Amino acid sequence: MSFFDTIPVGRLLNCFVADLDELDQLLPIVVEEFLILFLMVVAILLVVSVLSPYTLLIGIILVTICLVYYLKFKMAISMFKRLENYSRSPLLSHIVTTLQGLSSIHIYGKTEDFISKFKRLSDTQNNYLLMFLSSSRWIALRLETMTNLLTLTVALFVAFGISSAPYSYKAMAISLILQLASNFQATARIGSETEAYFTSAERMLQYMKMCVPEAPLHTEGMSCPPGWPQHGEITFQDYQMKYRDNTPIILNGINLTIHGQEVVGIVGRTGSGKSSLGVALFRLVEAAAGRILIDGVDISSIGLEDLRSRFSVIPQDPVLLSGTIRFNLDPFDCYTDEQIWNVLDTTFLRMTISKLPQGLQAEVVESGRNFSVGERQLFCIARAVLRKSKIILIDEATASIDVETDTLIQHMIREVFQGCTVLVIAHRITTVLNCDRILVMNKGEVVEFDRPEILQQKPESMFASLLATANFSMS
Template sequence: MPSLKEYFMLDRLGKFRDTLKQDNSQFMPRNRWVIYTEKKWLEYDGSQIPPEWHRWIHHICDKPPTIEKLSNPKWQLEHQENLSVELFHYFIPTSRQLQRLTSVTRSPLYNLFAETINGTTSIRAYGVVQTFFSHFCSKLDIQIGCRYFSLIANRWLSVRLELIGNLLILFCSVMAVFSRDWGTATAGLIGLAISKSLDITVILGFLVRNINDAEMSIVSVERILEYRDCPQEASWISSKGREPPSDWPSRGAVHFQKYSCRYRPELDLSLRGITAEIKPGEKVGIVGRTGAGKTSFALALFRIIEAAEGRILIDGVNIAKVGLQELRSRITIIPQDPVLFSGTLRFNLDPFNVYKDHELWTALEQVHLKQFVEAQPKKLFYEIAESGENISVGQRQLLCMARAILRRSPLIVLDEATASIDSQTDELIQRAIRTEFSRSTILTIAHRISTVMDYDRIMVLSAGKLVEFDTPEKLAAEKTSHFHALVKNSSNIEK
């Protein structure tokens, strides 16, 4: 029985693919290929290689090496190989860009199709069916055009590869005739060379397309690496030994100490050197013009943006040392755009099933939604559509208020919660704030100055800086203050 190397050295014509298809487990494990070259042995496990690279290696090591082994120095294939490489250099970059264009133009087409399906009723009601049809045809023409040029590029390559393959067959045939005079090849060897060269066109076509597919597949790897290298949030839970007290925060005191933050490292500071102390149970209104930093103030409390300088203390605990889950679960925010999920009303009020039904009814009664829910056949199991589309904006806001009442957090942030609702709902929210959160610290970010005029103090922001922080009466009385200008401007708008 010959050794493994002797088994392959019996014939130096190339890789014995047909022999490997047979039962040769006595020589090597299943699915393992051993390829002999003049320089070294290459051994790999076929099951561990992606399909594109698997086929690429297969075509590299199949017919072309066989033909070269059959050739003597007079039968060199250098010109054919160089010509193929030149074609690859032209085709692969072009094909790659065309495929990317095809993918880029496909996404808007799919988005428009999905939006049209979802808005069919509105499209027909407004009589713009033909407009959307023309818009869709326009995007479809662009996508088909990119796909068409991609197919043309493939045909361009196929024609030239066919030409190269035919030239190779002609070359082998001519050299076979002259080899009779040279006496360097037998009839069997010549027949094997010609039969192998017949497949060279197919091999070259598969080779270049597999290389192209492999390059396109690498894009997925690049995306994975991009997500892997994305900056991550801080730890979800506090490190051992730094956990906040179980009842934290118990009072709701907030202290900003020379706090600055930015959204990304390359951007300017959105808050600059904020120093302020908010007492437990205090109602503070945060006002300012657009871009003053009001929303950044709220995001900083939840560590959605991290501190560039300074720190924030809640009940004496530095929030930078607290895990994100512990921080965000113990303070409450009522956002400008209410967040509701597709599911029952009970699920939206109590997604983790912590509270009992009578507590939910009490919260609904306090926000004046009990009558509406009782009128529904399923009551607490009334189905809420995605984003709460089957209820009004005001009712969505009141549901968020009911969630806040259930949690009873000592610190509550209202991020412009009354900017997009009617005056009646606004009054209900303000009444709930005064009665149900009388012991909680309230930070309200508002455009309507009237909603914060009865608060304890007003914080005025401008260009990310804290410019004024005092009672509304005192600030409004100073004619040179920023708050006085905001009140005056608000009064003119309301008139």
Template sequence: MDADFLRFYVATSRQLKRLESVSRSPIYSHFSETVTGSSVVRAYGRLNAFVTLNNTKVDDNQKSYYPGIVANRWLGVRIEFIGNCIVLFAALFAVIGKEQLNPGLVGLSVSYALLVTMSLNWLVRMTSDLESNIVAVERVKEYAETQTEAPWEIEDKKPPSDWPTQGNVEFRDYSVRYREGLDLVLKNLSLSVKGGEKIGIVGRTGAGKSSMTLCLFRLLEAAGGEITIDGIKISDIGLHDLRSKLTIIPQEPVLFSGSLRMNLDPFEHYSEEEVWGALEHSHLHKFVSNQPAKLELECSEGGENLSVGQRQLVCLARALLRKTRILVLDEATAAIDLETDDLIQSTIRTQFEDCTVFTIAHRLNTIMDYTRVLVLDKGQVAEFDTPSSLLSQRGIFYGMAKDAGLVQ
């Protein structure tokens, strides 16, 4: 009977534990997001909505957690009942057969019955708890079996120290998907970019613009084809050797808790003069000079004590310090004002004049003077030519420029 109870309980509690574990993560995630964006939540008066959403997630979690406790008590009652029955029958048989048994044997049988009851309870409880809590191990096992990134460095395939010297980038029948089983987000992409060219990347939502830049850093591995930079296949070299030679200014500026100097030059590769020079070109020199701490200005978590525009300029200064041959702008000016946008664009045109620049364009006017414009549509090259040629063709790019009010 114990085995039947255990089999029924374990199967139920194991599934409840899985559901409880899965529904617990959204609570932590939502709480973290709320704390991070608390100023925005208060500004828009959405306190009650976020509290209600948090309560809903907690309630969803309790729908699995509470039945787990009820199932535990269900098992406890039945185990105690079976144990008490064993003691009852041991005592009953001792009374019935008292003429044939001596008092010592009766006492021994009853005490053993009590001991068996406790041991039985402990054994069943530990067995069921082990199988319920092994769910956590299942989750760890799943993460452990997740495919890891490529090696950080490959000694026998290290590129030259001055690579890339030209900044030529070529995609050859390149295809990529986010993970196995999903559709391709880039399909047989083929294009060649010469060193020093400024390429604007445009397209509707879901066209594959950001995916293309992620592939340059090998955050996504190829499903087919290859990318070469100055004749070297990026899939053959280590990730550090590749990523250290590329620079990106992201859409959301990333700053860490610590000094401004640490955020600009975390590995202390550059001199004080070089850092101030980068601040000068990124139009932050005046702001930093007016701070009592200068370069030791303390940045709070996420750079919250700086404005969005200032954080974006810090990222620009970081890129200026590294000054690699290939620069990627992932809608870097999407969240800032037009004045700051103009500052960033003018700096990029002067300081990165001899670099290959890929810009995912949020505002089409920023790429109208670029060398060429790449129009993506459903993960494929729809148009790729100079802005003036694309406008004269009256295709997709012309339609986007018309919607933006750049042409009549």
């Protein structure tokens, strides 16, 4: 996850669109053309040197001068190509962010600002492309001048009869050397472009080194106990976590036990570490110290697929994939249509899906844009209900739903997830007042962990302060 957290979206698009296109489409063509021209130039020089031995000496001098030119300017050409690749990333990033926030741009009247920024980024990228092409042509012009001098020299040798070869051979030598004039500069120019295109491979290798893989999906010799987790008890023991090596500790010395079949509300101010608990539970980031036990099993000792397949998460931003409704609810085809319809009935989606002509096979467009945000959230809840996991993580699942539906959803969650351990990360503190216990986080540490009525009775408690602030904002 640290790779996607640190790499902007424009660079990723540049890598998977432009760099891959250059490696898959352009580079093979350029390399093939370079090899053909190179072999043709070598063949011409060999034939001409046999016909006129003095040409071999001139050819060696010419190749030496061209090699000096190439070594002197190849760094500049590669640098221009590298800058052209880098300048494409902010341009792509700007296009993506503009498309995502198009409605906000129109509302706030910032259309001209975004257009001017697009023009500025486009001009920068085109300037580097122009410098790359101009540098290649600059070298090509001088190399062509040298090959023309070589043609003049061979023609003089032939004219003054220095060589004893027959006139027919001399005419063939002049014909071949005339071909060399254009082929030689093309070989040098395309050779420099070929090396410049390898900067795309260089960038992709850098990304491969930066992208550290996750832990293995399955751990040999270690498997989950049958039916694990049976109770859903979660224990944090001196747990510490940081997102990357060069970042500070986010969770510092967490020690707590969440009993099985308990509903726990997790609250705190922004940056207190609420969502980081979910990140730790799913092992999106490995522990810096300490461990997490679920029903006595250390989650770091088992494979990621064995771990994550036992949990369900209901995110704040609903996630739907392109495909059918059935695919989004049951991507691995583990449940029957009857079970899916029962879950849709539980999550108040049955009527909505029944109105669609294709039912469960109705299409879901990219990101689920053919459904409202509230309906997308209900789909995520239905997905979690269908899996029947023992541990459920809810990240403010009703943030995008109206108050009336919010009340129904909260009641439904209490009924459907009975017998499950439910962790509710709350951004609206009033939604967790019915939880069994409240976990209050602050600066990555556990401040309070008790029943909500007990915390409300303590005026000095942080939970009471947060609740008073929330009630004041609502009033």
